Amino acid sequence: MLMTNFLQKRKSVRNFKKDTVPRDSLENIKLLMDELDREESEINFSLYENGKIVAEGLRGKAGYAGVMIEAPHYIALDIKNDKPLNILKGGYCLEKLNTKIVDLDLDTCWITVDEVDHETKKAIFGENGTGIDYLIAIGYGQKKKFFDPEVTSSRLTVEEIVFADTLGNPISIETLENYGVFDVFSSVRFAPSHKNFQPWRFVLKGSVVEAYMVKSDEDTRSLIDMGVILFYMEEMLKTIGIEKKWTIDLKDAGKYYYIGSFTL
Structure with a gap:
């Protein structure tokens, strides 16, 4: 299967060198953060340059399998109002920022801290830091590894995530190829998604793609994942000459949430 250049660049590093990021790169990251803060008033990013304080404070409370990801720097995401739309935008903006950081030849890793107690967050991030639920670790990985489908855990097939006209109605590969989007959906x-849940579903109605999210007990994390996937879709469609944005219209749809639409 052919992967687009965009997704091939997607990588996650869990072992970072202790080397700090040069000052000019950190300043560039701050400019990117400020730009996104201006675009979305309910989203706020903060850079914590002394990563040792963050790593030590979260040791045993966050990370992967109870092991904190230690990095020289961290970026924190604070969603000021936890409305579903803002959570969706949070995932979109965090991955947009993450991708721009990767473009600076740096390595990154998402860290979820939504289950960390408020007192710990206050001690690490300050009195106003209790709303911080996601971090990006930044630095130089000890070993870079590209996002490779051959080494990832099991994934749903294209036919299991993309449908024709209505959810559950099979779509042909030929139809997706005729619209030039088979490789994008592949x-x-x-x-990545929380616990590999893969909550995204898409319906192709003529030249319109509708996005849906499977309901679960962890809708908040799934909304973050949906924000990420909407960003990915936009970026990958750009590689085939389609430069448009999703129209978001969150609403209940039975076993799913309707997220929005995109015209090819």
Whole structure:
């Protein structure tokens, strides 16, 4: 399967060198953060340059399998109002920032801290830091590894995430190829999601793509994942000459939430 250049660049590093990021790169990251803060008033990013304080404070409370990801720097995401739309935008903006950081030849890793107690967050991030639920670790990985579908855990097939006209109605590969989006949907399957839940579903109605999210007990994290996938879709569609944005219209749809639409 052919992967787009965009998704091939997607990588996650869990072992960072102790080397700090040069000052000019950190300043560039601050400019990117400020730009996104201006775009979305309910989203706020903060850079914590002394990563040792963050790592030590979260040791045993966050990370992967109870092991904190230690990095020289961290970026924190604070969603000021936890409305579903803002959570969705949070995932979109965090991955947009993450991708721009990767473009600076740096390595990154998402860290979820939504289950960390408020007192710990206050001690690490300050009195106003209790709303911080996601971090990006930044630095130089000890070993870079590209986002490779051959080494990821099981993924749903294209036919299991993309449908024709209505959810559950099979779509043919030929139809997706006729619209030039088969490779895009093949690639987007390998995007990361919490517990590999892969909550995204798409319906192709003529030249319109509708996005849905499977309901679960962890809708907040799934909304973050949906924000990420919407960003991926936009970026990958750009590689085939389609430069448009999703129209978001969150609403209940039975076993799913309707997220929005995109015109090819």
